[in-house]
Amino acid sequence: MSARLIALACALALVAPVSPASAAAADARGPYDHVWQAEGMFSGERGETRRLAGTDEMSLRLEGGSFIGHVAYADVLGTRGPDGAASAQSASIEITLAGTPADGGGAAAGSFSGQATLVSHALASLDELRGVPASPDGSSVVYEVSGHWGARLSGGIADGELLYERATPLWQESPTAERKGAEWFNRLSAEPGGAAQRFRVEVSGLDAAGKAQTVAGGAGRARGFFGYVARGLAGQPGVPAAPVPLALAKSARALKDAAPPGAAKLPADSVAVDVDVPGAYLDAKNRAAGLLATTGPTGDAGKRLTLAWAPARAAAVPLPDPATAAQDLVRQLRDQDVPGSADLARDVEAALRSGAADPALLQAWQAVATAVRQAVAGSVLGATQAEVDAVRSVVVPRTGPYAAAVLVSLGSRAVPPPAFDVRGMTPDRSLDSSGSAPTGFPGIVLARAGGTTSGGPGTLTYTTAAGRTTIAPDVWLAYERADGTIFWLAGSEGAVALQDGTLRGAGFTLPRAYLDDASYVGRILAVFDLR
Amino acid sequence: MTEQTPRRRFTWRIAVASALAVAALTIAALVVLYARGGGPVPDALEFLRPKAPDPLGPSGSAETALRTLRLAGFDQAVVGESGGAVVVRVAMPEVRAPAQVELSWQTALAAGALAYPYARSVTAQLFAPDDTPLLEVSADAVIVRSAAARDDAASLRRYARLRYLPAAGASP
Numbered sequence: 001m002s003a004r005l006i007a008l009a010c011a012l013a014l015v016a017p018v019s020p021a022s023a024a025a026a027d028a029r030g031p032y033d034h035v036w037q038a039e040g041m042f043s044g045e046r047g048e049t050r051r052l053a054g055t056d057e058m059s060l061r062l063e064g065g066s067f068i069g070h071v072a073y074a075d076v077l078g079t080r081g082p083d084g085a086a087s088a089q090s091a092s093i094e095i096t097l098a099g100t101p102a103d104g105g106g107a108a109a110g111s112f113s114g115q116a117t118l119v120s121h122a123l124a125s126l127d128e129l130r131g132v133p134a135s136p137d138g139s140s141v142v143y144e145v146s147g148h149w150g151a152r153l154s155g156g157i158a159d160g161e162l163l164y165e166r167a168t169p170l171w172q173e174s175p176t177a178e179r180k181g182a183e184w185f186n187r188l189s190a191e192p193g194g195a196a197q198r199f200r201v202e203v204s205g206l207d208a209a210g211k212a213q214t215v216a217g218g219a220g221r222a223r224g225f226f227g228y229v230a231r232g233l234a235g236q237p238g239v240p241a242a243p244v245p246l247a248l249a250k251s252a253r254a255l256k257d258a259a260p261p262g263a264a265k266l267p268a269d270s271v272a273v274d275v276d277v278p279g280a281y282l283d284a285k286n287r288a289a290g291l292l293a294t295t296g297p298t299g300d301a302g303k304r305l306t307l308a309w310a311p312a313r314a315a316a317v318p319l320p321d322p323a324t325a326a327q328d329l330v331r332q333l334r335d336q337d338v339p340g341s342a343d344l345a346r347d348v349e350a351a352l353r354s355g356a357a358d359p360a361l362l363q364a365w366q367a368v369a370t371a372v373r374q375a376v377a378g379s380v381l382g383a384t385q386a387e388v389d390a391v392r393s394v395v396v397p398r399t400g401p402y403a404a405a406v407l408v409s410l411g412s413r414a415v416p417p418p419a420f421d422v423r424g425m426t427p428d429r430s431l432d433s434s435g436s437a438p439t440g441f442p443g444i445v446l447a448r449a450g451g452t453t454s455g456g457p458g459t460l461t462y463t464t465a466a467g468r469t470t471i472a473p474d475v476w477l478a479y480e481r482a483d484g485t486i487f488w489l490a491g492s493e494g495a496v497a498l499q500d501g502t503l504r505g506a507g508f509t510l511p512r513a514y515l516d517d518a519s520y521v522g523r524i525l526a527v528f529d530l531r
Numbered sequence: 532m533t534e535q536t537p538r539r540r541f542t543w544r545i546a547v548a549s550a551l552a553v554a555a556l557t558i559a560a561l562v563v564l565y566a567r568g569g570g571p572v573p574d575a576l577e578f579l580r581p582k583a584p585d586p587l588g589p590s591g592s593a594e595t596a597l598r599t600l601r602l603a604g605f606d607q608a609v610v611g612e613s614g615g616a617v618v619v620r621v622a623m624p625e626v627r628a629p630a631q632v633e634l635s636w637q638t639a640l641a642a643g644a645l646a647y648p649y650a651r652s653v654t655a656q657l658f659a660p661d662d663t664p665l666l667e668v669s670a671d672a673v674i675v676r677s678a679a680a681r682d683d684a685a686s687l688r689r690y691a692r693l694r695y696l697p698a699a700g701a702s703p
Contacts, residue, residue, distance in 0.1 A: 229561055230615075232568030233649070239594045240586040251662075255622050256609050260664035260696040264654045266618050270611025271593040273601070281586070282594070282601045288587075297602045305603060312630035333695075340695030347697050364626035364659050368666050372693050375685065377630035377637075381675075382682025384599065384641035391598045392646075396587050403587055410586055505604020507634060508624035 030056030031201040032071045032162075034093070040188030042079045050126050052076040060097065060108075060151075060158050062205030067108050069097030070253070071162075071199070078129040086123040088132045092116065093185075097149055097162075105207075106153055112162065113146040115170070118180060139177040140469065143167045145185060151199070158203045161196035171495055171517065239277040240410055262340065280514075280524065281409040283503065287483070288402035289394040291387075294484075296504040301386035308383040309507035317363075325362045326352040332369040341369075383506075401482030408522040422479050422487045422497045422518040431478030431486060441500055442476035442488045445513045449528035460490075462515055462526035471496065481521075489518055496525060596646035603638050610643060615651035617672065619643040622658045626665070632657065636668040637684055640691075644675035656696070664696035 030053075039049045054074035061068055074092040099110020119140040121132050145167045151160025164185035186194030252274035256266065273279045286292035290299060297305055326348050333345035344365065351357045370376060397403050404419040418424035433440035435457025446458035451470075459472040473491030476498065480486050487497040499521070501514035515526040535543070566579035584591060590598060593610050600608045600621060607622040619639040626632065639655035647653075650672040657666045670691045678687040 225561075225565060228566075228568035229564040230568065230649075232564030232566070239591065239597075240584045252607050254662045255607050255620060255658060258620075258658070258662060258664060260656075260667075262694060263656060263664065263667050263696050264616070264618050264669070266609060266620065267611035267613035267616070269613075270609050270618065271597065272609040273597055273607055275609075277594070277597065279601065279606065282598050285586070285590070285594075286598055286602060291598075291602060302602065309603070309634060312628060312634045315630045316625065316627035338693050338695060340697055344695045344697040361659065361663065364663075364665060367626050367629045367632050368657070368695070370629035371632035371636075372666070372695075375633065375688060377633040377684075379682050379684035380603075380634050380637050381641050381679040381684055381687065384603070384638050385645055385679040385682075387602055388595060388599050388642060388645040391590060391595050391602070395589075398587050406586055412586075503601065503604060503606050505602055507631070507638065508604030508606075510604065510606050510624050 031058040031199055032056055032073050033198040033200070034073055034075070035187050035197065036077055036089075036091075037184055037186070037188045037194060038077060038079045038089070042081060045082070047082050048080045048126065050078045050129055052078075052129060052132070055092075058199055058201045060201050060203045062101070062108075062203065067097065067099040067101070067110060067203075069099075069112075069201075071095045071097070071112075071114075076129060076132050078123060078126045078132070080126050086126050086128075088121040088123050088129055090119045090121065090132055093145070095145065099149065102150075107151060108153060108158060108160070108203075109148070109150040111146065111148050113144070116143045116145045116167070116185065117141070118143070118184075120178065139174045141169055141177050141179055142171040143180070144170050145182070147182070149199075153203060153206065156202055156206055157200060159200050161198055163193075163196040165193070170520075170523075239271050240281070278409055279503075280501075280522075281406065284402075284406045284409040285396060286391070288396045288406050289391070291390055291394060292504075294500075294504065296509075297387070297506050299390060301383070301390040302506065305380065305383040305387050305506040308378065308380040312377055312507060320359065320363055320366065322357040322359045322362055323352065325359070325366055326357050329362065329366050329369055332366075332373060336369070336373060338372055380507075387506075401484075405481070405483045405485065411522045413520075418482060420519075420521050422489050422516075422521060425479035425481050425487065428478045428480045428486065431488075433476040433478070433488065435472065435474045435476065435491075440476070440478075440488075441486070441513070442498055444530065445498055445528055448530045449513070460515070462528075487516065487518070487521060494518055497521065501527065502530075592647045596642045599642040599646065600638065603642075605635075605638075608639075610646075612647050612650060615649065615672075617643040617647045617650040617653045618656065619653065620656040620658065622660060622662060623665075624660055626659055632666065633684075636666070636691075637687065640668060640670055640675050640687070641679045644670075644672040645679060647672070667694045667696055668692070669694075 042049050052075060054076065055072050057072040059070050072094050076088060076090045078086060078088045080086045093114065093116040095112045095114030097110060097112040099108050102109045117140055123129065145164055147163045147165035149160060149162040151158035164182045167180060167182040167185060169179050183194040186196060189195035252272055256270065256272040256275050259265065271277055273282065283292060291297060291302055296302070330345050330348050333341045333348070348365070396406065401419070404415040407415050408420045413420065431440060433442040446460060449460065451459040451461065457472045457474050459470050461468060461470040471490050473494055475491060476488040477492060478486055478488050485499065487499050489497045495518050497516050497518040499514045499516055501512045503510040511530040513528040513530060514524045515528070517523040517525055563579055566576055592612065596610045596619060597608055604624060605621045606624060609620040611618055619642060621635060621639050623631065623635050635657055636655045639657070640653050643653040643655065644650060652669065653672045653675055654667060654669040656664065658664050668691050670687060674690045675687060678684065
């Protein structure tokens with residue numbers, strides 16, 4: 001980020017607290033205080049607005065000298081103009097913030113990017129507003145949004161502003177849908193581009209004074225000169241920077257953010273699948289290296305790993321009776337001298353008494369307790385070592401369809417169009433699937449994750465940062481990419497395509513489907529669990 | 532005081548020059564490693580900073596560990612290292628048999644210890660599919676690497692430290 005942009009963001013943070021309009025609005029709203037332009041345009045004699053609050057989540061933390069944040073926001077806004085005409089807009093915004101300490105650690109500044117979806121609805125009157133969230137009607141436009149943010153840090157709280165600078169339409173349901181510019185996402189202002197949105201959120205990772213340690217003065221010293229030297233000797237743990245599909249990032253973030261009491265803390269620069277690096281990239285690189293095929297891991301190392309895991313795959317047992325399982329579990333835990341066993345036994349007994357024991361979790365704890373008590377499996381250590389060696393030593397080809405698939409998974413457009421645009425691929429009519437017949441991969445997805453219409457094609461509903469969308473194509477057209485990946489386009493004019501995203505590992509298989517943007521298949525819009 | 536002969540003077544000069552050259556090279560190497568390790572450097576030394584990883588190039592430690600875990604079937608995983616201590620966190624896709632638990636910690640420990648060859652300790656944290664924390668297993672990384680070389684899970688179990696991770700509100 002350039003010094004000019006940091007200065008801009010800092011300036012935003014400094015002027016933020018003196019905006020009376022936003023301060024008033026902040027009382028009634030969540031940490032991310034979004035005020036639409038329409039709320040300023042249609043008020044008093046010029047009309048009326050009503051807002052249905054939806055999601056309003058924001059997090060911001062300092063990690064390894066950098067700020068990382070996330071905003072998930074959704075609402076429905078109804079407007080009535082001076083002529084009495086009413087309409088509504090349901091909005092969904094999901095953005096990721098990145099930044100650095102500024103102003104000696106008393107401020108923070110950086111950029112943000114993400115997706116936003118606006119759905120326009122016709123209304124007879126504002127009284128119909130409550131029905132809008134459940135309504136399937138409406139014309140939606142999905143935007144890629146980005147801009148800059150800045151905040152003052154005080155008492156562990158970041159009080160700041162966020163200015164949308166770009167809003168690029170990625171997809172729209174109807175060619176006639178109205179496209180908005182970046183200013184639509186900002187507040188109404190006489191200034192071109194609008195005024196910044198406000199936020200006020202608790203920040204984790206600050207020092208005792210509620211300030212951010214700068215890299216030069218704080219986090220840098222924490223690692224120390226020889227700490228950096230050692231890291232330089234061991235090599236950077238880094239992974240390529242890449243956009244992670246929002247549909248995946250949210251659940252993956254929960255794993256990274258968990259902090260179980262008594263457990264070792266994750267290092268500051270830890271790398272999480274589908275948060276810091278897309279899982280699809282890791283799989284594409286394994287495929288390009290010849291270590292993974294549609295049937296699972298390949299090569300000598302892969303076969304050895306699969307063989308070593310086979311007994312555990314076959315050993316899964318049905319869910320136990322909760323009462324019997326809980327008593328057995330408590331007995332096991334009481335016999336063990338393992339940190340945490342007494343606490344767990346107490347929790348299990350309490351859950352049993354209250355009748356709130358979850359059979360699946362009980363089964364999991366039973367499996368853990370048994371594995372802690374005694375050896376119950378062979379060894380996968382040697383097979384894992386062989387696989388690590390293969391991952392490290394096998395060279396990935398720099399050209400060809402598999403290399404292109406790796407780049408597409410990172411969002412790169414520096415590849416031939418057939419690698420990322422479904423319509424540019426080779427049609428395979430033998431795999432086409434009717435929208436109603438439960439055959440082929442689309443049929444499996446519709447049967448597990450879809451719905452039906454009366455006598456019509458099966459429907460597929462998915463939720464992204466852009467909101468809920470339902471599609472019901474009469475036909476799913478199959479296209480094959482040069483690396484062998486099959487995509488099923490949702491109708492001849494479809495904007496999305498299905499892909500088999502099943503992760504076939506040596507130990508576990510996760511049957512699932514990816515719903516991709518048909519013109520940019522590195523962008524996964526939704527993931528369907530097909531278990 | 533005796534005057535040094537020209538030959539002795541020459542030897543001294545060579546010795547001093549050699550010592551200075553070694554010191555300069557050592558300092559330069561330390562500065563390069565410091566910058567490559569991510570240490571803050573002046574703008575003039577920015578060129579020493581590591582470039583963004585090449586997506587088609589060899590994998591670094593974190594990527595090696597995560598690629599290995601994906602090949603084993605772990606969809607969600609987190610890995611990081613600090614001061615020689617590696618932490619590998621995995622969400623198990625299913626927890627329906629004790630063998631799945633034992634092999635999961637073996638895989639996570641081995642992937643962490645082998646992907647970070649300079650690590651001194653490694654910790655595996657197992658989570659349920661819904662991100663409920665279950666178990667932590669820690670071991671000396673040298674022991675893990677040695678057990679992996681001999682494919683000897685029994686010796687790893689002997690030296691591993693286990694801890695249940697009951698979290699408030701997450702227990703059955």
